[in-house]
Amino acid sequence: xxxxxxxxxxxxxxxxxxxxxxxxxxxxxxxxxxxxxxxxxxxxxxxxxxxxxxxxxxxxxxxxxxxxxxxxxxxxxxxxxx
Numbered sequence: 001x002x003x004x005x006x007x008x009x010x011x012x013x014x015x016x017x018x019x020x021x022x023x024x025x026x027x028x029x030x031x032x033x034x035x036x037x038x039x040x041x042x043x044x045x046x047x048x049x050x051x052x053x054x055x056x057x058x059x060x061x062x063x064x065x066x067x068x069x070x071x072x073x074x075x076x077x078x079x080x081x082x
Contacts, residue, residue, distance in 0.1 A: 006019075025073055037070065043062070
């Protein structure tokens, strides 16, 4: 059950000013293209791509899709963890 809905909040992830307002992105967010929050999220299981030596972050389309499809951005914890 959802008790309350708001558009951003000053309390939340530590040291980063809380939860982002809808449609806003935290500083440091990659810009691979327009966001599509209504699309299906591209992964069906965990994928630590940062540790996958077979992945070229500049060429793999799945990485861009992770940042643009099927999610909303709530905030960041350390500038790199979203």
